[in-house]
Amino acid sequence: MRFWLGLVAIVILACNVKAGTIEVLYANGRPPEHLDAREARGSVLIAADDVARLLNLESAWDHNLKRMTLTGEGHKLEILAGASVWVIDGRTVPASGITLLEDNTVFISAQAAASVIAPAFGRSLMWEADSNRLIVGLPSPNILDLQVNSMKGRMSLRFVTEGLLRFQLLPAGTNQLEMHIPGGVLSRDLGFESEGGLVRKVETHQEADGVTVTISLADYNLNYNVFPARNPAGIVMLVHEVNLSEIPEPELRPPRRLAWQEKIPSAKEKIDLVVIDPGHGGENFGSVGPSGYTEKEANLAIALNLKEMLESNGIEVILTRNQDRFVDLETRTEVANSVGADLFVSIHANGYGNSSASGFEVYFLSPPLDDEARVVAAMENAGIGVVAAEDVSPSDDVAFILWDTAQNEFVAESSYLAQLVDEELALRLPIKNRGVKQADFVVLKGVYLPAILVETAFITNPQEEDLLKDESFQKQVADAVAQAILRFKQDYRR
Amino acid sequence: MKKAIPIIIVIVAVAAYFVLHQGEKGVPTKQQPALEHYREVTLYYGASDANGLVAEARRVEISDQLTDNIRRVIDELVSGPRNGGVATIPSSTRIRAVFANQGIAYIDFSRDIVDDFSGGTAAEYTLVSSLVQTIAANFPEIDGVRILVEGEEATTIGGHLYISTVLRPKDWR
Ligand SMILES: [Zn+2]
Numbered sequence: 001m002r003f004w005l006g007l008v009a010i011v012i013l014a015c016n017v018k019a020g021t022i023e024v025l026y027a028n029g030r031p032p033e034h035l036d037a038r039e040a041r042g043s044v045l046i047a048a049d050d051v052a053r054l055l056n057l058e059s060a061w062d063h064n065l066k067r068m069t070l071t072g073e074g075h076k077l078e079i080l081a082g083a084s085v086w087v088i089d090g091r092t093v094p095a096s097g098i099t100l101l102e103d104n105t106v107f108i109s110a111q112a113a114a115s116v117i118a119p120a121f122g123r124s125l126m127w128e129a130d131s132n133r134l135i136v137g138l139p140s141p142n143i144l145d146l147q148v149n150s151m152k153g154r155m156s157l158r159f160v161t162e163g164l165l166r167f168q169l170l171p172a173g174t175n176q177l178e179m180h181i182p183g184g185v186l187s188r189d190l191g192f193e194s195e196g197g198l199v200r201k202v203e204t205h206q207e208a209d210g211v212t213v214t215i216s217l218a219d220y221n222l223n224y225n226v227f228p229a230r231n232p233a234g235i236v237m238l239v240h241e242v243n244l245s246e247i248p249e250p251e252l253r254p255p256r257r258l259a260w261q262e263k264i265p266s267a268k269e270k271i272d273l274v275v276i277d278p279g280h281g282g283e284n285f286g287s288v289g290p291s292g293y294t295e296k297e298a299n300l301a302i303a304l305n306l307k308e309m310l311e312s313n314g315i316e317v318i319l320t321r322n323q324d325r326f327v328d329l330e331t332r333t334e335v336a337n338s339v340g341a342d343l344f345v346s347i348h349a350n351g352y353g354n355s356s357a358s359g360f361e362v363y364f365l366s367p368p369l370d371d372e373a374r375v376v377a378a379m380e381n382a383g384i385g386v387v388a389a390e391d392v393s394p395s396d397d398v399a400f401i402l403w404d405t406a407q408n409e410f411v412a413e414s415s416y417l418a419q420l421v422d423e424e425l426a427l428r429l430p431i432k433n434r435g436v437k438q439a440d441f442v443v444l445k446g447v448y449l450p451a452i453l454v455e456t457a458f459i460t461n462p463q464e465e466d467l468l469k470d471e472s473f474q475k476q477v478a479d480a481v482a483q484a485i486l487r488f489k490q491d492y493r494r
Numbered sequence: 495m496k497k498a499i500p501i502i503i504v505i506v507a508v509a510a511y512f513v514l515h516q517g518e519k520g521v522p523t524k525q526q527p528a529l530e531h532y533r534e535v536t537l538y539y540g541a542s543d544a545n546g547l548v549a550e551a552r553r554v555e556i557s558d559q560l561t562d563n564i565r566r567v568i569d570e571l572v573s574g575p576r577n578g579g580v581a582t583i584p585s586s587t588r589i590r591a592v593f594a595n596q597g598i599a600y601i602d603f604s605r606d607i608v609d610d611f612s613g614g615t616a617a618e619y620t621l622v623s624s625l626v627q628t629i630a631a632n633f634p635e636i637d638g639v640r641i642l643v644e645g646e647e648a649t650t651i652g653g654h655l656y657i658s659t660v661l662r663p664k665d666w667r
Contacts, residue, residue: 284653287614295614329653348654350544351614353580357544363615434545439619440656440665442649453654455615458544 016040017100022110022132024054025209027124027183035134038107043098044132045107048079054136055123061104068106073121081106088120110134126206141187143211146202148192154240154330155198156338157215159190161233175217177224181235184211198222198239236338240331273316273341274485277443278303279348279453282326287351289465295349296324298468302456303347305478313486333446343417343488344451345481346443349459349468358461359432360477362422363453364414365444413450417488421454424480424487429473431457431464454481531555536631537571539579540620546667547624548579549631564599564633565592571628582617582624584610590645594636598660599629602642611652618652623666630663638662 018039025032038045048068052059057072066081078087081101085092096116097109108117110127114134118125126135142162149156165181172178191203201216217224217239224239278299280286286295300321307317318339320332336344350361418436426433434455444451456477457464467473533556538547554570556563568589574581588604611621626639638660641648649658 280653286653287612287617329650348614350616351612352544352616352620353540353582353613354542354544356542357616361615439615439654440659441615441654442656443654445656453615458614458616460613 017045017102020044022046022134025133025135027135027137027185027209037110037132038100038102040098040100044110044129045098045100046110046113046134048106048108051108051113051117051125054134055118055121055125057121057123061106063104066101066106070117070121073123075121077117077120079106079108086116141185143181143184143190143204144187146190146192146204148194148197148199150194150197153198154238154334156239156334157199157202157237158338159213159235161235163233165233165235167235172214175219175222177215177217179213179215179235179237180210181213182210186211198241199237233340238331238334238338272314272489273318273339274310274343274345275318275320275336275339275341276303276306276310277320277332277336277344277346279346279443281321281324284326287349287459289459289468290355290462291465293459293465293469295351295459298349298456298459298474299347300324301471301474302477305475306345306347306481309478309482310485313482315485315489329442330446332443336447336449336451341449343485344444344447344449345421345485346441346451346453347481348453348455349457350455351460352458353460355461357458358464359434360422360425360429360457361434361455362418362425362436363439363441363444363455364411364418364436365438365441365451410448410450413488414444414452416491417450417484418452420484420487421452421481424484425454425456425477428476428480429457431467531557535567535570536628537567537575538624538627538631539571539575540582540617540624542578542580544580544616544620547620547627548577550575550577550579552576560633560635561592561594561599564594564601564629564636565589567628567632568592568601568625571624580620582621583607586610597636598638598640599633599636600640600642601625602645605644607641608643608648608651613652615652615654618650618654619666621651622655622657622661626661626663626666 020037020039021034022037022044023032024035035046035050048070049059049061051057052070055070055072057070060069060071061067062069068079068081070077070079075089076087077089079095079099080086081099083099084095086095087093093116096112099109100107111129114125114127124137124140127133128135140162142165143159144162145160147158147160149158159181161184165184168180168182170178170180186204186206189204191201193201198218199215200218201214203214205212205214215237222239222241224237278296280294280296280299282296284296286299288294300323303319304322307319310317318335318341320335321327332346350357415436415438422433422436441453444453454477457468457473459465459468532553534551535554537550537552539550541548552570554563554566556566568583572583572585572587572589574585583603584606586604586606587610588606589601590604591600591602593600611618622641625641629636629639640660641651641657647658650656
């Protein structure tokens with residue numbers, strides 16, 4: 001054992017030291033506590049014993065050598081009162097900050113406890129000098145990265161997280177939003193600035209109880225959606241330009257607090273997530289019945305019923321619209337892909353130029369062979385064998401082409417789900433079963449998960465228009481789709 | 495890079511079409527077509543129950559120009575059924591141009607095909623299939639159709655089906 005009796009010791013005389021307290025917060029939710037502290041030369045000092053306790057380490061004080069030893073996790077740290085170096089696992093390192101010896105108690109700087117001692121033991125401690133707070137047991141980072149994708153008229157931000165994290169979105173002034181991620185721990189500063197982008201600036205702040213993200217948007221009409229995402233886990237914000245002629249609510253406003261924002265279970269809990277897409281909306285009426293009932297109304301009513309039924313069966317639901325609002329097809333697809341859902345179900349009502357056409361039908365997507373040929377050609381062109389869809393960013397031609405045929409991988413699941421929905425509808429609806437069909441739907445095309453489109457009844461048929469208006473029919477349709485999803489879930493459980 | 499190629503083909507084809515058309519107009523006084531310049535063609539309209547198509551025979555004046563003939567047949571189709579079928583392409587729709595290249599017919603419609611379209615997947619599917627099958631039935635040299643709207647590629651007519659690709663008769667029955 002080597003002695004490190006520092007001759008240049010920075011030992012502060014007790015008379016220059018002020019006593020006080022600091023607050024200790026626990027990231028795991030334990031109630032906060034107060035700790036005796038000293039202040040000297042602008043540094044806040046805390047007892048090494050306390051540091052050991054907070055970090056769950058053994059501490060031993062050698063009165064003769066004036067040496068404090070902390071051990072734990074196979075590591076050892078020796079602090080010699082008054083010495084200019086510390087010894088960590090036999091290595092000498094410069095002593096960090098001021099050390100104070102007071103009545104056989106070694107005080108070290110809170111900053112050093114957080115930045116040197118805790119990491120030496122693989123523990124986490126954070127010192128907030130501004131607020132004199134020490135945060136204990138901050139888990140390892142769970143906000144790992146921020147991926148930004150910019151396309152013409154749209155931009156997406158994806159916070160890649162370890163597991164699902166709760167978040168809250170609040171307005172913070174003109175064109176500014178604040179997102180709180182309680183329990184969030186940043187891997188590093190994830191902020192950025194972009195001059196011409198729809199998102200001008202993102203700032204990330206690590207706080208004791210989580211992370212605050214400030215998002216500054218360009219000061220023109222933008223619409224945005226924020227969703228929890230899975231596979232990979234994350235929080236996704238989609239920002240897109242608003243076409244004023246299409247969107248009835250152009251000014252930026254805080255989104256409604258949606259149910260799922262509060263309901264995301266803890267990271268390890270498995271959840272099932274279905275995106276339901278009520279077709280049309282806003283200026284886009286879809287088909288219109290002889291008495292004037294619109295497809296967009298019927299679609300939304302059925303989708304809302306379906307959401308309720310699935311949620312009561314423990315399945316999370318995200319709607320691509322939850323009100324009478326225009327949403328373009330790309331956004332619907334983007335929502336489906338970005339939230340990491342298990343299934344995508346688009347709800348429509350049929351329309352035809354002859355009022356006698358009747359019945360329900362269920363579609364899944366069949367890309368024409370031309371597209372497959374195109375993919376092969378594009379891949380050969382780019383010299384790639386296999387590309388997973390998650391690995392491609394939609395910013396180059398090849399990726400776009402692959403994205404186009406995203407459904408190829410899910411044809412089996414999609415057709416099976418379509419089959420189940422058709423069966424369940426047939427059990428409940430008093431109208432003709434037109435069967436399961438395949439077609440090339442824009443809204444399904446880029447969806448990278450099993451996806452179907454349900455044409456519930458012909459709104460152009462007067463009897464079926466009446467049915468579509470009828471609440472009990474809307475519920476029957478929703479019930480059929482919900483049952484089919486539950487059956488699908490059971491059959492596809494791994 | 496790949497994506498640019500079809501567009502170039504389209505532009506070349508459009509140019510070729512207008513050049514040819516211009517030349518034709520340079521020919522002085524066209525003769526009144528004789529009776530043998532009429533041909534019986536098959537038009538496809540929607541079935542009343544939205545299950546497939548129904549054929550309707552019609553006599554149409556023809557020339558020796560493929561694209562002219564395609565235009566005349568589609569004009570007939572747009573004019574609507576006379577025999578119980580269901581109309582597919584909105585009757586307000588104009589055909590702005592027709593050209594053909596390597597077995598693909600490019601048909602450039604006015605905006606009305608989108609703006610005046612009303613209906614669901616059934617109506618939209620029937621519109622596309624009636625067009626594709628009508629061309630296939632009357633022009634064996636054509637094996638695919640591309641729909642343009644106001645000279646540009648269109649993604650969809652009614653918001654359901656994807657049409658920005660070569661539409662093959664086997665895929666649209
Ligand atoms: Zn629809």
